[in-house]
Amino acid sequence: MKFTKTNIAGVDLIELETHEDNRGFFARSFCVDELGDNGHDFAVHQANLSFNHHAGTLRGMHYQAAPVGDPKIVRCIAGRIFDVVIDLRAGSPTYCQWTGAELSAQNRKSFIIPEGCAHGFITLDDNSEVMYLMGAPFEANLAAGVRWNDPAFAIDWPITPSLINDRDANYPDYERQE
Numbered sequence: 001m002k003f004t005k006t007n008i009a010g011v012d013l014i015e016l017e018t019h020e021d022n023r024g025f026f027a028r029s030f031c032v033d034e035l036g037d038n039g040h041d042f043a044v045h046q047a048n049l050s051f052n053h054h055a056g057t058l059r060g061m062h063y064q065a066a067p068v069g070d071p072k073i074v075r076c077i078a079g080r081i082f083d084v085v086i087d088l089r090a091g092s093p094t095y096c097q098w099t100g101a102e103l104s105a106q107n108r109k110s111f112i113i114p115e116g117c118a119h120g121f122i123t124l125d126d127n128s129e130v131m132y133l134m135g136a137p138f139e140a141n142l143a144a145g146v147r148w149n150d151p152a153f154a155i156d157w158p159i160t161p162s163l164i165n166d167r168d169a170n171y172p173d174y175e176r177q178e
């Protein structure tokens with residue numbers, strides 16, 4: 001696994017290191033030891049699948065509030081998504097900054113996202129499917145979010161969403177905590 005740091009501390013883009021032969025390839029997609037060597041203490045608690053019928057579907061920007069943050073590792077296993085992370089850790093040098101990357105079944109990249117960050121994506125192809133590993137249990141009463149187009153973050157989405165649910169479309173403007 002190849003780890004590339006992003007502008008946000010603790011958010012890395014992970015690429016496969018493939019062992020290829022005439023059958024195809026083999027690659028690790030998750031390894032506690034390699035994650036640890038790259039500064040990520042991650043234990044899988046849950047694995048989620050998110051299927052989306054149409055390109056232009058936006059889910060996010062979600063986080064789970066303290067005391068049970070929701071670290072995750074996100075991979076697109078069918079189609080393509082533009083995946084986005086916002087740093088919501090007050091006091092972080094990159095507080096309120098975002099990073100994004102195209103994750104696809106073809107490029108097999110994934111993001112590792114620490115607790116305290118909001119996460120979301122927009123699908124770029126029909127029938128895009130996302131698999132993500134969660135490092136903590138889901139706590140419905142701690143689920144929270146910020147709006148995809150909040151000027152506080154100014155995310156540069158590659159396309160305009162055509163499908164978003166009411167909850168995600170109506171998060172109020174974010175109030176900075178400093």
Ligand SMILES: Cc1cn([C@H]2C[C@H](O)[C@@H](COP(=O)(O)OP(=O)(O)O[C@H]3O[C@@H](C)C(=O)[C@@H](O)[C@H]3O)O2)c(=O)[nH]c1=O
Nearest residue numbers: 046048050059060061062063070072119120121137138
């Ligand atoms: C996240 C989650 C949801 N659910 C339920 C709650 C609800 O009835 C149904 C659908 O949930 P949502 O509408 O919140 O699903 P969705 O909008 O896809 O939420 C996800 O968005 C992406 C961007 C993330 O980063 C994830 O962590 C998660 O927040 O599934 C669980 O049972 N377990 C879970 O872990």
